Amino acid sequence: MSEIRVLVVEDEPIMQERLIDMLYQAGATQVVGCANAASARAAFADQEFQIILLDLGLPDGDGHELMQEFKTIRDEQYVVLVTADDSIDSIQRAIGAGANGYVVKPYSQEKVFDVVNNYVMVHGAEVQALQGLSRQH
Helix, strand or coil, X not given: CCCCEEEEECCCHHHHHHHHHHHXXXXXXXXXXXXXXXXXXXXXXXXXXXXXXXXXXXXXXXXXXXXXXXXXXXXXXXXXXXXXXXXXXXXXXXXXXXXXXXXXXXXXHHHHHHHHHHHHHHHHHHHHHHHHHHHHC
């Protein structure tokens, strides 16, 4: 698998730490954790991430709005929304707003592996092409 950098935006420290550990186990090569929308914006501006896992309930903003900001800047950005709300309305709103996926808390290893695997399935050819380019330079 090629390099997969993940931005985790999760305001609950224990949940963030658990998710970061699971992402590394799933094959992520770099994971950056942020506890609020402001630090997520700064990290997003500073580097490129293949996957963003974004909590809907943040202390300083709404996850839906933050996802829209990210997708406005980088239309193809792969964003998976995370929440404890498993209602059909919430899932439909997230997908309708452009989310590439939806994970219901609490995080399970299987769900986290699915996020990484789904990204690789969708972007597999691009990931392999990038890997080839990095070997040439």
